[in-house]
Amino acid sequence: MSGFLTTLRRSPGDALLVLFAVLAFGYLFVPIGYVLAFSFNDGGRSNLIWRGFTLDNWANPCGAPGVCEALVNSIQIGLVATLLATVMGTLLAYALVRHRFKARGAINVLIFLPMATPEVVLGASLLAQFLNVGASLGFWTIVAAHTMFTISFVVVTVKARVATLDPRLEEAASDLYASGVETFWRVTLPLLAPGIAAAALLSFSLSFDDFIITNFNSGNTDTFPKFVYVAAARGIPAQAYVIGSAMFVLSLLVVLAGRLLQVRRSRTIV
Amino acid sequence: MAALVDAPPAPVPPAAPVGLNRRRRATGWVLTVPGLVWLALFFALPIALLLATSLMVPVPGGDIGQFQPAFRIANYTEALAEYWPTFLRSFGYGLVATVVALLIGYPLAYVVAVKARRWPTLQALLLVLIIAPFFTSFILRTIAWRQILADEGVVVQTLQALALLPGDGRLTATSFAVVAGLTYNFVPFMTLPIYASLERLDLRYVEAGQDLYAGPWTTFRTVTWPLSLPGVVAGTLLTFIPASGDYVNAALLGTSRTQMIGNVIESRFFRIVDYPTAAALSFILMATILVIVYVYVRRAGTDDLL
Amino acid sequence: MSTGSGSGLVLHGVTKVFGDTTVVDGIDLDVPAGSFFALLGPSGCGKTTTLRMVAGLEHPTSGAITIGGRDVTWTKPYQRPVNTVFQSYALFPHLDVLANVMFGLRRRKVADAKARAMEALELVELAHVADKRPAQLSGGMQQRVALARAVVNRPEVLLLDEPLGALDLKLRRQMQVELKRIQTEVGLTFIHVTHDQEEAMTMADTVAVMNAGRIEQLGRPEDLYDHPATAFAASFLGQCNLLPAAVTAVTADRVDVRPDVPGAVAGSGTSGLSVPRGRAPAEVSVGQQVLLGVRPEKVHLLGPGSASPTGSDVLGPARVVDRAYTGVSTQYLVDLPGAGRLSVFMQNLGGGDVDPGVGEEVSLCWAVEHGFLLPGHEVPVVVEEEEVAPVIGSPASGGGAQRSRRRGAALQGQA
Numbered sequence: 001m002s003g004f005l006t007t008l009r010r011s012p013g014d015a016l017l018v019l020f021a022v023l024a025f026g027y028l029f030v031p032i033g034y035v036l037a038f039s040f041n042d043g044g045r046s047n048l049i050w051r052g053f054t055l056d057n058w059a060n061p062c063g064a065p066g067v068c069e070a071l072v073n074s075i076q077i078g079l080v081a082t083l084l085a086t087v088m089g090t091l092l093a094y095a096l097v098r099h100r101f102k103a104r105g106a107i108n109v110l111i112f113l114p115m116a117t118p119e120v121v122l123g124a125s126l127l128a129q130f131l132n133v134g135a136s137l138g139f140w141t142i143v144a145a146h147t148m149f150t151i152s153f154v155v156v157t158v159k160a161r162v163a164t165l166d167p168r169l170e171e172a173a174s175d176l177y178a179s180g181v182e183t184f185w186r187v188t189l190p191l192l193a194p195g196i197a198a199a200a201l202l203s204f205s206l207s208f209d210d211f212i213i214t215n216f217n218s219g220n221t222d223t224f225p226k227f228v229y230v231a232a233a234r235g236i237p238a239q240a241y242v243i244g245s246a247m248f249v250l251s252l253l254v255v256l257a258g259r260l261l262q263v264r265r266s267r268t269i270v
Numbered sequence: 271m272a273a274l275v276d277a278p279p280a281p282v283p284p285a286a287p288v289g290l291n292r293r294r295r296a297t298g299w300v301l302t303v304p305g306l307v308w309l310a311l312f313f314a315l316p317i318a319l320l321l322a323t324s325l326m327v328p329v330p331g332g333d334i335g336q337f338q339p340a341f342r343i344a345n346y347t348e349a350l351a352e353y354w355p356t357f358l359r360s361f362g363y364g365l366v367a368t369v370v371a372l373l374i375g376y377p378l379a380y381v382v383a384v385k386a387r388r389w390p391t392l393q394a395l396l397l398v399l400i401i402a403p404f405f406t407s408f409i410l411r412t413i414a415w416r417q418i419l420a421d422e423g424v425v426v427q428t429l430q431a432l433a434l435l436p437g438d439g440r441l442t443a444t445s446f447a448v449v450a451g452l453t454y455n456f457v458p459f460m461t462l463p464i465y466a467s468l469e470r471l472d473l474r475y476v477e478a479g480q481d482l483y484a485g486p487w488t489t490f491r492t493v494t495w496p497l498s499l500p501g502v503v504a505g506t507l508l509t510f511i512p513a514s515g516d517y518v519n520a521a522l523l524g525t526s527r528t529q530m531i532g533n534v535i536e537s538r539f540f541r542i543v544d545y546p547t548a549a550a551l552s553f554i555l556m557a558t559i560l561v562i563v564y565v566y567v568r569r570a571g572t573d574d575l576l
Numbered sequence: 577m578s579t580g581s582g583s584g585l586v587l588h589g590v591t592k593v594f595g596d597t598t599v600v601d602g603i604d605l606d607v608p609a610g611s612f613f614a615l616l617g618p619s620g621c622g623k624t625t626t627l628r629m630v631a632g633l634e635h636p637t638s639g640a641i642t643i644g645g646r647d648v649t650w651t652k653p654y655q656r657p658v659n660t661v662f663q664s665y666a667l668f669p670h671l672d673v674l675a676n677v678m679f680g681l682r683r684r685k686v687a688d689a690k691a692r693a694m695e696a697l698e699l700v701e702l703a704h705v706a707d708k709r710p711a712q713l714s715g716g717m718q719q720r721v722a723l724a725r726a727v728v729n730r731p732e733v734l735l736l737d738e739p740l741g742a743l744d745l746k747l748r749r750q751m752q753v754e755l756k757r758i759q760t761e762v763g764l765t766f767i768h769v770t771h772d773q774e775e776a777m778t779m780a781d782t783v784a785v786m787n788a789g790r791i792e793q794l795g796r797p798e799d800l801y802d803h804p805a806t807a808f809a810a811s812f813l814g815q816c817n818l819l820p821a822a823v824t825a826v827t828a829d830r831v832d833v834r835p836d837v838p839g840a841v842a843g844s845g846t847s848g849l850s851v852p853r854g855r856a857p858a859e860v861s862v863g864q865q866v867l868l869g870v871r872p873e874k875v876h877l878l879g880p881g882s883a884s885p886t887g888s889d890v891l892g893p894a895r896v897v898d899r900a901y902t903g904v905s906t907q908y909l910v911d912l913p914g915a916g917r918l919s920v921f922m923q924n925l926g927g928g929d930v931d932p933g934v935g936e937e938v939s940l941c942w943a944v945e946h947g948f949l950l951p952g953h954e955v956p957v958v959v960e961e962e963e964v965a966p967v968i969g970s971p972a973s974g975g976g977a978q979r980s981r982r983r984g985a986a987l988q989g990q991a
Contacts, residue, residue: 013486014385021381024374025396028403028457031414035406038417048417084308092305099298110306114313116507116563118515120532121552124539125316128323128549148312151305171633172666174653176680176725180297182654186679190670209408211518212532216539228409232522236413244410251405252398259394 032248039241047238057238061246064237070227071243077139077223078207081146086200088147089154090192096155097162115152122149123216130217137219145217146210150203157202161195205251324549335543342546349550353534357554360530361562363445364514367452368460371509372502374453375460379501380494383468400461412451412522416442419450419523443525451519456512460505467501468494503570511559531555583644583657583732583765584609585630590639592625599625601789602639607733607767607782609644612759614776615769617786618812623769624663626786627735630767631660643732654683659726660735663742665718667710673697673721674706680729696728697721699758716747723755727762736768740775752779773813777801785809801871803855807950810869817875817918818955819868819891823860824848831856831949833868835891837914849889849947856949865953872919874946877908878939879930889947892939894918896932906931910938916955 041047042054062068092111101107114122126145130137165188173183189196211225218226228240324345326337350357382400386393403411419425419441429435441447475497479489517532531551538548585607592600600622607613615623628634630641632653641649648656659680667676677696681689697703700720710718719739726734736755740748756779759766770776776783777797784794785808793805804810807818821833834848849868860866877896884890891912898909908920920940922931932938
């Protein structure tokens with residue numbers, strides 16, 4: 001830490017940069033702070049003005065109607081969509097790197113086009129399709145939609161990891177009597193695990209936080225973002241802020257732990 | 271003179287098992303089929319259907335919301351004629367948001383990726399802090415801004431006291447708020463790819479630049495910036511594309527006068543049940559974005575973003 | 577420790593074509609069970625590709641491979657009784673050393689795998705690092721673990737793909753001895769691929785010299801060294817002086833040649849120099865263009881006017897252009913007008929021997945039975961440890977050298 005401060009003192013340009021960074025981080029966290037603060041507000045149903053500090057909201061996070069139902073939906077949808085997208089996306093990424101396809105260009109377009117398409121278009125087109133087919137909008141249509149747009153992200157993430165995987169390792173496994181499936185299970189998958197984990201985390205966050213596509217395809221089912229949006233008109237209950245804050249703290253801890261573990265591990269193995 | 275050892279009479283060399291190459295190719299396809307089928311079913315097909323819908327006409331004498339297949343290109347021209355200001359506004363907002371996000375995100379990424387490199391634990395922590403806002407629902411964050419920038423809020427009161435804002439001025443329900451919201455929500459999307467590029471920057475290039483008498487600004491302009499360009503391109507795309515098509519920020523922080531094309535499409539779908547127009551607008555948006563992206567990527571010279 | 581569990585490996589006309597490049601061109605090999613066999617050749621000659629075909633990691637375009645009499649040409653790698661020690665070791669980074677060594681045993685559901693793995697680790701003297709990860713080991717230790725991982729399975733054929741390439745000189749010499757010891761102790765059939773001719777000669781019972789996808793010569797190291805069959809083999813194994821010459825006479829016990837050297841030549845033959853009939857190609861005719869070869873250590877230098885011992889070929893006059901004293905010997909580079917530079921190694925026998933300095937005039941002389949004839953008429957250009965494949969073509973064909981260099985590079989990527 002002292003080394004850090006000495007560097008600051010020596011170079012004014014650097015000091016300016018660091019000041020900017022501190023301000024930027026502050027800017028990033030202003031609304032977070034607001035959400036955190038107002039989760040403790042004794043604000044009644046609309047929670048717009050600060051009325052007083054209370055722990056009631058945290059003690060009773062499901063107090064407001066619909067909040068917890070929406071949250072549970074979001075989590076369930078996130079888990080299912082993540083599972084589907086991670087499995088399909090990993091297989092796809094592996095095949096794209098290890099096998100040769102004549103249709104490689106077309107396949108790449110199909111995979112990466114959803115990332116370049118505005119969410120409005122994705123949501124609208126899916127809605128049109130579901131209406132046409134007569135499907136009832138709800139949990140499963142949301143899952144289908146979320147899986148669709150997260151597959152691309154999984155492929156990009158895992159593909160980068162597969163590219164760093166030495167093909168000689170799979171050859172060595174084959175040389176040592178492991179069949180194709182055994183090789184994949186005992187060598188490829190364990191070595192891809194960090195990339196797959198990152199992809200799964202990314203998928204879950206994208207799914208959990210998604211609003212636009214969900215809004216188009218959810219019918220009467222509520223997800224957490226949708227609940228908050230709809231409630232914005234009449235007043236968002238403090239419990240929503242509680243859940244938002246809790247999600248924030250929880251994810252922060254998980255990711256921090258993961259990253260610090262990574263840093264520690266890369267130091268011992270050298 | 272030693273010669274090759276006499277080989278025993280060669281047996282008839284066995285023929286390759288039938289379809290060996292076919293089997294190898296089949297494995298490749300099997301791995302990709304689930305993902306591709308899903309994308310075809312839930313992306314390609316719907317887009318195709320949307321295209322068809324954009325050319326439909328209302329059923330004569332039918333209820334609202336009933337359309338029949340047709341080939342009415344006029345849907346497109348009419349939609350464009352009516353909404354081209356909204357399109358311009360959307361891309362304008364997107365562009366401003368992208369530029370401001372770049373101005374905020376680049377230095378931020380630079381500090382974390384380059385300046386903090388000597389302290390890996392600090393670097394990991396800062397990186398997590400960049401991603402952290404992500405973890406709170408983006409709706410909640412945007413609403414928080416609305417609350418913070420509300421007329422009765424601290425910010426507006428302070429600005430009025432400092433005479434930076436007229437007495438009856440406001441921050442919410444303005445294009446400023448919409449763009450501010452867009453910028454805020456996409457700063458992480460801009461910062462992360464730039465961070466990824468800068469993290470791999472070999473500082474010896476910078477040292478070489480300084481060794482060759484370049485001052486800090488010149489070194490940045492000629493060494494650091496070009497090397498970080500792939501990250502900048504990725505970040506700007508990841509910001510501009512969703513920002514232009516967004517409607518949440520405009521809905522929560524703006525008014526009907528700051529409407530973006532996303533709002534129009536949404537309302538055409540849900541309130542004014544006019545699917546063909548909504549579909550046509552969607553395609554115009556998508557096509558424009560693809561063209562912009564294509565031209566931009568070509569100019570930036572990075573053809574391998576992925 | 578089991579005894580002699582290796583099997584014989586036979587390759588029949590094995591060919592491998594990548595696109596429009598023939599990397600391996602009709603190889604025939606018969607490796608006896610339990611022997612240490614070396615496949616020697618420059619980079620890009622196809623030796624690694626051949627090895628991969630034996631391992632099952634590539635399929636031959638045509639030809640057959642049998643192990644212990646059973647055809648394995650199309651069997652998958654995991655169904656073959658073959659194990660490989662890879663050039664980059666390919667140790668599984670996510671498993672510790674013991675798990676790495678046990679990998680093959682586990683896949684085959686062998687009983688008491690752990691005990692056998694520890695036994696193999698003891699064989700390579702690494703039992704004490706069984707719980708470490710590969711990344712924590714040095715290059716030499718990783719190489720030994722890779723060896724243990726392969727040997728523990730007692731395969732019928734063990735393949736080694738330039739396993740000592742990444743080690744420093746001292747470690748390499750150590751490992752050469754180790755590998756030989758393990759091979760004799762366990763009795764497996766070893767196929768060792770290398771570009772280091774010294775390594776091949778010291779370790780192997782049989783060496784095959786490979787060039788441009790073909791086997792030029794196969795035999796014991798001594799035979800290859802003393803009786804090379806082609807100019808490439810002669811130049812690749814050790815050093816060799818090669819002189820273009822023309823055959824002047826063929827008798828039952830001698831072949832006389834006249835080297836293409838303007839200037840005085842005093843030989844023991846009827847005109848010029850001669851070699852024993854047995855050290856010339858079987859088919860040779862008067863007027864044929866050949867190469868006369870003699871190893872540097874077989875050549876003596878004579879001062880001007882000195883008499884040559886009977887039964888020796890003499891070539892001269894020549895001039896010393898370089899002299900290097902290495903302690904064990906003195907190495908001379910001698911310029912013979914019309915023939916270029918020739919090497920002479922004279923063993924340091926402690927005085928008495930002639931020791932010309934640079935610039936002095938000398939003649940070269942060697943016993944007739946030390947010379948040999950090779951077919952062909954061009955001296956190959958062999959670059960040490962380089963990617964350029966030796967070019968047997970006119971010296972002016974720089975294009976030829978470039979072509980094979982590119983081909984070598986292309987093959988390097990595929991092999």
